[in-house]
Amino acid sequence: MGTNLVAALDVGGTSIKAAMLDERLRVVTALRAPTARAEPGAAARTVADQIAGLVRELEAGAGAPARATGVAVPGIVDDDAGIARFSANLGWWDAPMRDMLAERLGTPVAFAHDVRAGGLAEARLGAARGFDDVAFIAVGTGIACGLLIGGRSHHGGGYAGEIGHMDIGHGLPCTCGGTGCLEAIASAGAVARRYAERTGAKADGALGVVTAAQAGDADAVAVLTEATDGIGRAVLALGRIVAPQVVVLGGGLFAAGEFVLDPVRRWLSAHLVFQPAPELRIAELGDEAGCLGAGLLAIDAAASGSPASPGATSTETVDSTASTNAVAPQDVTS
């Protein structure tokens, strides 16, 4: 008996994407809701209540219960412990979200950082299928990196992959309090802001700057070149330390595809010196990556059967789902 469905939620600062997925990660039913706001101190509890409500709505929509739930969130997340350490956007500190959700739902819950969940999905189902050492860099409002090492998601207690706050030497201040951070010149937000500062003209986001650069706007080219050179520098450092086989670039900025990826590739080729270049690829799963990664983790949590602790072994056992849940990308994003 029993259902083969899992609930997968990607919680953002402004909205939550929620989907009921089958065992091949096909969408059975999906929802979207604005992220609930609450007083400081009540944020985690409020969002946990909201997530539980959304899972019940998904179950009603699908006409069947979810065997398990996977939740991906931004910020500093200790995936193994199931704790949301910090999120400026969501306003929570050290929230034991996995346990809070397992208590509300009564079924197994997996909890992960959104970019790590996205990276897992890209490595299992997307642009880096078949590789064990993978970096997924999401360049959106901020910049973060999900690392798969030896086929396992690596989180470093929540602090791994903070590539957006790596000092790449430009010397400008960052909102984090540091200087020289990649994010300060290369995030989609920074690209749009820096173009506006430079020209006095407002661009339609980072992709507006890309469009202007494609039309030959020298200011747009300059701003984008600083961003792609900076990303090249960060990928080079990642290469020196981790040497991933494949680096997948996604998020808002890389929706522009090869026009933005190619300069990164060229900067990198010119600076690697003795190291072979990693394969650079554009993400395939787009906005769905976080939700699909949460779904992969939920399938694992269902298999491990423990309501509140996919815990330390989760990434290991997720490996075994790769074969049974491998789907063609078109199945996934439909």
Add this chain to the structure above:
Amino acid sequence: MGTNLVAALDVGGTSIKAAMLDERLRVVTALRAPTARAEPGAAARTVADQIAGLVRELEAGAGAPARATGVAVPGIVDDDAGIARFSANLGWWDAPMRDMLAERLGTPVAFAHDVRAGGLAEARLGAARGFDDVAFIAVGTGIACGLLIGGRSHHGGGYAGEIGHMDIGHGLPCTCGGTGCLEAIASAGAVARRYAERTGAKADGALGVVTAAQAGDADAVAVLTEATDGIGRAVLALGRIVAPQVVVLGGGLFAAGEFVLDPVRRWLSAHLVFQPAPELRIAELGDEAGCLGAGLLAIDAAASGSPASPGATSTETVDSTASTNAVAPQDVTS
């Protein structure tokens, strides 16, 4: 019946350290020999012959055969494939050393990068006992880093841990052809050289510069500060990407202990901003780390029983030796 001994060799550019170790990694007998030199093209074969000869000598000395042999070498090493990709000092390119040795010895052989082997030893037996996410940075003639992630040695096809060639922004040229490399200002060799260039006086190696700094020599202090700040920068980047729990610092420069470690710790505390500081520790195993790491890998190769392929599963199964081979540090270094 049967021996419980393994042979462990740490091959350097100038000399080879070789030891017969028992199952608790205690030294039964040890040898040291200058590394054999050969014509270009014959270097790998010549060293393989020499290693096989040394193993036979160890066996004669111990009065018993080695069940397996572990060999650690410098350069670019693909540990899983057992291939020495490149070593400037040893003069070899793409040498299938593990197979060459297994053919000569007829018993299982493990083959690894020397700093990764040292890092494995520090994580199992030395300064980072009990931790799963560990970086071991060896600051000697060059600078390299052995990474243990989730309890497994990570090599990235031979290119992981090349922290000595990370661009930390000082803009000076490096022997590798790049600029800004950590190694160019912070290796033990660079510290001695830069002090000599600055003062016209010859220091007695990096430790001579440390002694001068301790006596208040402002030039020595300046050169060392550039080195320790640089190492701080590299550890910060490592923290942003991998977030190791413990960073172990070893090699010639860190023989000076806390006098050199403390400035790294202070630089790091001042620049981490939002990330907790990793635990910084001085290596405990000194010169023995590479040989002990080779011994750990040999024990694993013996357990897996395959003459030429500890292969992809080696670091995994090494985990299981941690309990049976855990030794107190005094047993190991005696």
